[in-house]
Amino acid sequence: MTTQCTGPLNHLSLPTKNPIATAAFFEQHFGCQIVAVGEHILLKRDGFDIVLDHTDDEVSWPANFHFGFEMATLAEVKHLYRTFKEQGVLMETEVFNNSRGSRFFCRMPEGIMIEVNTREDRAESWKKLF
Structure with a gap:
């Protein structure tokens, strides 16, 4: 049994205070497709997922x-x-x-x-x- 993860990198999760504006940025400038909107927003691009997680906290x-x-x-x-x-x-x-x-x-x-x-x-x- 391997002790390393051999699966592909499949997503990036980003906390954001304004997921709607962030999703629009990715859609407009990078051709991402918005596929789910709710508490989290899911974007897809070339088989890769970007998950935008709403937060009220300052993100550093x-x-x-x-x-x-x-x-x-x-x-x-x-x-x-x-x-x-x-x-x-x-x-x-x-x-x-x-x-x-x-x-x-x-x-x-x-x-x-x-x-x-x-x-x-x-x-x-x-x-x-x-």
Whole structure:
């Protein structure tokens, strides 16, 4: 019997004071589908679930806590950056390359950081890793 979990990562659960606004953000900007609304909101995207749990408590996140969405090309990353900026999404960075590929960081409602990246232009040393 294995002592490690071998199942796939299947969901992310986020506490939020405003699950409706957070769900709308994910639906509008990341193409998530809202499939259940109640005490919790369930979003689906590419076989992955995002559960938004209502809380009345202040939610505190470590400064660099984030999760990422990967785009196929640098052109897509740049286009999404411009679109987000025009739509008033809180942007943390410009598009930049850190050798693993180009990316930008933005914040969703209530401050959780999101990375949007591409590996299309990653440095040669990273190509054998992903």
